[in-house]
Amino acid sequence: MELVAPLALLTLLVPLAVLVLALAPRRPRREATGTLEIWRRAVQGAPTGGSSRRWRPPAWIVVAAAGLVAWSFSLAAPRLEARDAETYVVLVDRRPRMLLELEDGRSRLDAALTAVVELLGERGDARVSWRTPGADAFETRVSDGAPFARLAALPPADRAPDFEAFDERGVVWVTCTAGTLAPLRAGLVTSGGTAVRGFVGVGPDGWTFWDGSGFEVREAPADPGVVALGEGLPELVDAFVRAYAVARGLGVAPMGARSPRLEVTASARGPALREGARVVAGTRPVAVVRGGFALPRGAVGRVVLEAVDGDGTRAALAVADSGRVLVAPCELGELAPEDVALGLGGVFDEALAPDARLVPVAGRRSQGEPVVRAGEPPEPLPSPFPLRAPLAVVAALAFALAAWLRGR
Amino acid sequence: MSDERSIASGRRAPGESRRASTELEGRADVRFTPSLRRRLEAFAARLEFLRRRREGAGLATLTGGGQEWVDLRPYREGDDLRDLDWSLLARSDRPFVRVFQREAAERWAILLDTSASMGVGTEGKLQSAAEVAACWCAVGLERGAEVELLWLDEDEVRARRFTRRTELGAALQTLETCRATGRRGLSALLAEGRLAESGRHVVLGDLLDVEPNRVLGWRERVQDLVVGQWLARVEWSAPADGGRRWTDPETRAELEAPGDASVRARYETELSRWLEGWRAVCGRHRVRYGCFEAGRPFEEAAKVLFGLRG
Numbered sequence: 001m002e003l004v005a006p007l008a009l010l011t012l013l014v015p016l017a018v019l020v021l022a023l024a025p026r027r028p029r030r031e032a033t034g035t036l037e038i039w040r041r042a043v044q045g046a047p048t049g050g051s052s053r054r055w056r057p058p059a060w061i062v063v064a065a066a067g068l069v070a071w072s073f074s075l076a077a078p079r080l081e082a083r084d085a086e087t088y089v090v091l092v093d094r095r096p097r098m099l100l101e102l103e104d105g106r107s108r109l110d111a112a113l114t115a116v117v118e119l120l121g122e123r124g125d126a127r128v129s130w131r132t133p134g135a136d137a138f139e140t141r142v143s144d145g146a147p148f149a150r151l152a153a154l155p156p157a158d159r160a161p162d163f164e165a166f167d168e169r170g171v172v173w174v175t176c177t178a179g180t181l182a183p184l185r186a187g188l189v190t191s192g193g194t195a196v197r198g199f200v201g202v203g204p205d206g207w208t209f210w211d212g213s214g215f216e217v218r219e220a221p222a223d224p225g226v227v228a229l230g231e232g233l234p235e236l237v238d239a240f241v242r243a244y245a246v247a248r249g250l251g252v253a254p255m256g257a258r259s260p261r262l263e264v265t266a267s268a269r270g271p272a273l274r275e276g277a278r279v280v281a282g283t284r285p286v287a288v289v290r291g292g293f294a295l296p297r298g299a300v301g302r303v304v305l306e307a308v309d310g311d312g313t314r315a316a317l318a319v320a321d322s323g324r325v326l327v328a329p330c331e332l333g334e335l336a337p338e339d340v341a342l343g344l345g346g347v348f349d350e351a352l353a354p355d356a357r358l359v360p361v362a363g364r365r366s367q368g369e370p371v372v373r374a375g376e377p378p379e380p381l382p383s384p385f386p387l388r389a390p391l392a393v394v395a396a397l398a399f400a401l402a403a404w405l406r407g408r
Numbered sequence: 409m410s411d412e413r414s415i416a417s418g419r420r421a422p423g424e425s426r427r428a429s430t431e432l433e434g435r436a437d438v439r440f441t442p443s444l445r446r447r448l449e450a451f452a453a454r455l456e457f458l459r460r461r462r463e464g465a466g467l468a469t470l471t472g473g474g475q476e477w478v479d480l481r482p483y484r485e486g487d488d489l490r491d492l493d494w495s496l497l498a499r500s501d502r503p504f505v506r507v508f509q510r511e512a513a514e515r516w517a518i519l520l521d522t523s524a525s526m527g528v529g530t531e532g533k534l535q536s537a538a539e540v541a542a543c544w545c546a547v548g549l550e551r552g553a554e555v556e557l558l559w560l561d562e563d564e565v566r567a568r569r570f571t572r573r574t575e576l577g578a579a580l581q582t583l584e585t586c587r588a589t590g591r592r593g594l595s596a597l598l599a600e601g602r603l604a605e606s607g608r609h610v611v612l613g614d615l616l617d618v619e620p621n622r623v624l625g626w627r628e629r630v631q632d633l634v635v636g637q638w639l640a641r642v643e644w645s646a647p648a649d650g651g652r653r654w655t656d657p658e659t660r661a662e663l664e665a666p667g668d669a670s671v672r673a674r675y676e677t678e679l680s681r682w683l684e685g686w687r688a689v690c691g692r693h694r695v696r697y698g699c700f701e702a703g704r705p706f707e708e709a710a711k712v713l714f715g716l717r718g
Binding site: 028034 | 434525526527528614616639640642643646647650651652653654655656657658659661662663664665666667671672674675677678679682
């Protein structure tokens, strides 16, 4: 509920004053009489001072005060809303090119996020649903600012969002250059940026370096990145990930490391697994289920490990997306190490996020000037339901009732 | 010819008693509007007309008891047997009574209570009593009586005598100077020895500061005694809208009375008992008595006090 004229609530002082005056101990009215002696005889035996102690505000005053309260709220023009704000959907390009720096030291991603928050801020404190490949969508308010840290902590995405699939009102595309993007209904925010020299590819003899005009082969840099391991992983998966990291020259770090190449995390509990079900990696059986739970329904990513019952029922045990693998809290047994290595190794290679230092030449070239284009706003909110008239009716009824009570 | 004299003194500090009656809501003054004067004259004329037709038991006292015999007329029920002409009855076997014209020297004393309690209520107890006093002045002067008006000014007894019919205006002006102030009331007026010179006493006030026997003590020494009592609306019935801190405007005494229905009922019972006491004792002594609510037309009270029927 919101108030169109909240200052009108100051009129609540009126019923407050009425009630305070009504509830205050009343001193009897002073009045002259010539028959004081007769009163003295009449009062004999009556409790002294009882007039002020026993006095209670008449019902009509209480009802009238309630009417005044309703009248005050009516003046404040309250209204009910189905939602409290519009919701925008922001699709964020998090490819490594977005991590390149601008001349002012900010990354292209940071500059674009700043611009989109400023754009949305013009329409009030709207809700923003942030969506990017390789991560679950999450929601913030415009007033919360851009989620720089949260997006920067994710592994770089290996692909851009599917912008064209979301050319709708209330959607904003965020990338570094407009290029061929031509949204009809969605908004577009680009960071722009000058050309940035650096590695553009990996060759058999080293990494290819682009210096702005030509290419040269340089020695591959050390520190190929880390794999971030979450808590509660099945032993099988945990052991395999560690072996995989060694084989690929990656380090292993706990969750929270900045820009890991791969995040392997345990999921929340989904449906319970049936013991003895076969665990399949791709088409290759790698283990059997000892217990635990499958992934919750709706887990996003490509299923890389699943449990298959005797009747053919399948339950996902692990899904992979750009830079992350989500694993169900399950217990596996009767391992076939070779099959596990073959089954999961390829999946992990596919899920491995790109090295942020490797950006194609197209991404390293100048991205032009920043673009900020507001698309169509989200669907309008349902009309707020005004409460002014109902409250005015309540106030009128209360006044009528008070008048009736007083006259009775 | 009229004269005004200060008779007794029981002075308070100037302004004190006046303040007493004006602090609280009430009406302490007297005003005779032109329309009221016309009503007074009309009432006096009607009374004279009725007197000539000899209607109304109380009218007997307005004409009987005088010293100058003027006529005979048939006896009617209610006539004083002392006026019966026994010799004529013996001769004609028909009862006749003598009709007298009062001597010019007959005096009426009109006592008007102007104590502070007469200022209670917005309706004006003093105004109502003064209107009836004016009525008695008009009738008395019309009948050739010497009318003496007694009242209190700042607790000092004042008296003014009117002897001619043309002095009615002066009498009304005098009444208009009256203010409901001071602590002394009818008891001070009734203590005046000069009252012995009058054959008729008209006592007008709220009777709150005087006992019946004090008033009736004059009954055997005067030919006629009339007692009119006025109470304010707030005194007639206890207010139902909560308790009150009652203040006596004369003594400044205060009393907090709760607004309970039981207390209100006890008050009204006590008041009725007190008023009934006055009515009973006046009835026993053949004193015309009436109790009235202030603010009502003066004709209502005057009819009762002059003994008019209907």
